[in-house]
Amino acid sequence: MNTSTAKPGSLYLVPTPLDFGVSQDSATAPSQWLPAETLTAASSLTHWITENAKSTRAFLKRVEATQGLAAPLQGQHITELPRAAHKKGDHTPDTQGDALARTLLAPALLGHDMGLVSEAGMPAIADPGSSIVRAAHAMGLRVVPLTGPVSLMLALAASGLNGQNFAFVGYVPQEATERTQRVRELESLALKTGQTQIFIETPYRNTALLQALMKTLHPHTRLAVCCALTLHNQVVRSALVHDWKRGNGALAGLPLDAPAVFLIGR
Missing domain, CATH: 3.30.950.10 (Tetrapyrrole methylase, C-terminal domain)
Incomplete structure (x- = not known):
């Protein structure tokens, strides 16, 4: 992934397996539902915007076991969407919410590729994240949807x-x-x-x-x-x-x- 400050990073929409909340004994390897390209992209990211930091760390542990990570879990930068986005959603344009989304995407302007992830499935579909995608487009960032279960x-x-x-x-x-x-x-x-x-x-x-x-x-x-x-x-x-x-x-x-x-x- 690009880390040069000369060029903005991209926003990757990273789908996750649909087994959030399932015990680890029952959870499947992420490679069962995520293709190699998606896992490779996820493993190379170090900056995340997420619905829930705890579930994102659990997802990254599973990616690490399969693919490895570009930075240790402790070195991953994970920022949660505001609580209002969880409760009311962020699918409708809102001046304040969209401004906050731009703030969360600030690392991308410094050249860091970023991942958007929800608790399960595809972010921004029946889950929060739309405000981040809108902001990314407004900021001229490349938006890359990855393949996974919806x-x-x-x-x-x-x-x-x-x-x-x-x-x-x-x-x-x-x-x-x-x-x-x-x-x-x-x-x-x-x-x-x-x-x-x-x-x-x-x-x-x-x-x-x-x-x-x-x-x-x-x-x-x-x-x-x-x-x-x-x-x-x-x-x-x-x-x-x-x-x-x-x-x-x-x-x-x-x-x-x-x-x-x-x-x-x-």
Whole structure:
């Protein structure tokens, strides 16, 4: 990676395996889900902007075991995104947030290549980091997305739903009445236009969401639930809602305590 002060560094968008929070005994080698080029790029970086410093250090330990690091873990410069980006996201342009992002990218102006990383998967997709990417473009830095797992795309491909027209809508409301209204809005859009609707939930609320979907959705709407993608307990289930309800066994065998992606459509 370039360290010359004569030329600005680049911003690398570094995907990570989707097993964040899995015990080390169950975690797979990063080479199972990240190609050699991605691991080589990650191993050569020493400056990071991250969603969570602890998970980034854990990721770098795994890279080190596979590929080695350009600097020891103690010598890695890891800066966390502000808490507001975690809680509210940073996908919408904001003058204050974008100015802070420029500050975090200051090492790149000194010639250091930098990595942007989230807890799992691709940064800035269903995770914070968009403000950093916007700032990098505004500063004239080269932005390099690296190859790795993206749970939303894996789920869409595995769902059997429309992959030509789809939308990721983030989280649905937690409150029951608001959630029901939002689910009906998304279902109406999906059935009228054929656009697949993709959403997620915090794992400890996955069961409640799935129960609400089965209660709210039309019997002939297709519902796909993709749990623990790329993990040892991965389960992908896609069926019409009336088939989900048969035998009252919809929840059986689904690891709903793991990250999940929900999709609805025709």
